[in-house]
Amino acid sequence: DGGITQSPKYLFRKEGQNVTLSCEQNLNHDAMYWYRQDPGQGLRLIYYSQIVNDFQKGDIAEGYSVSREKKESFPLTVTSAQKNPTAFYLCASRDYRGQDGYTFGSGTRLTVV
Amino acid sequence: DQQVKQNSPSLSVQEGRISILNCDYTNSMFDYFLWYKKYPAEGPTFLISISSIKDKNEDGRFTVFLNKSAKHLSLHIVPSQPGDSAVYFCAARGSNYKLTFGKGTLLTVNP
Numbered sequence: 519d520g521g522i523t524q525s526p527k528y529l530f531r532k533e534g535q536n537v538t539l540s541c542e543q544n545l546n547h548d549a550m551y552w553y554r555q556d557p558g559q560g561l562r563l564i565y566y567s568q569i570v571n572d573f574q575k576g577d578i579a580e581g582y583s584v585s586r587e588k589k590e591s592f593p594l595t596v597t598s599a600q601k602n603p604t605a606f607y608l609c610a611s612r613d614y615r616g617q618d619g620y621t622f623g624s625g626t627r628l629t630v631v
Numbered sequence: 632d633q634q635v636k637q638n639s640p641s642l643s644v645q646e647g648r649i650s651i652l653n654c655d656y657t658n659s660m661f662d663y664f665l666w667y668k669k670y671p672a673e674g675p676t677f678l679i680s681i682s683s684i685k686d687k688n689e690d691g692r693f694t695v696f697l698n699k700s701a702k703h704l705s706l707h708i709v710p711s712q713p714g715d716s717a718v719y720f721c722a723a724r725g726s727n728y729k730l731t732f733g734k735g736t737l738l739t740v741n742p
Contacts, residue, residue: 619677
């Protein structure tokens with residue numbers, strides 16, 4: 519079955535540590551996205567990538583970094599510079615037509631203590 | 632500046648009745664609109680969409696209406712079922728196929 523896999527489902531980190539969230543897709547989609555969900559805030563775009571080795575900042579990129587070395591993978595690193603890293607993180611991908619919008623992963627809940 | 636607004640954080644309806652979820656947008660360049668359904672601790676799943684050149688799209692119990700002049704769209708669910716209880720996000724597609732999401736509306740369908 520094709521889909522997007524985010525791992526782990528739950529992640530705990532100490533304040534000041536960098537942490538990398540995994541996102542892998544086998545849908546052969548070109549574009550991939552990272553969103554953050556906070557209570558009452560909806561989904562906010564962090565970074566996106568339309569092709570391998572290229573990515574752009576979204577609306578709330580500060581304190582985050584990404585890479586896109588392979589079509590299937592789009593890892594997100596939450597750095598110590600991110601002031602409020604505790605959130606639910608969602609990865610998504612899109613085929614070239616985009617008619618059905620995005621396909622989302624099941625998310626990673628990051629808690630920084 | 633919020634480009635996609637869902638002004639009702641929550642909505643409660645009785646099973647069998649109609650649920651109407653509303654969404655307003657400000658950017659006239661949006662060309663495609665989508666509704667997603669989300670359960671807690673899960674990713675959103677695509678529900679229904681509509682192109683900006685249409686005013687209605689129907690899929691089973693779900694119908695989306697678009698009023699371009701008012702920059703308003705709505706999702707109708709008829710009849711509502713308890714399994715429809717979830718958060719519903721409105722999304723609009725802009726340049727580079729980027730989706731901008733509203734803050735969501737929590738729908739509760741009571742048996």
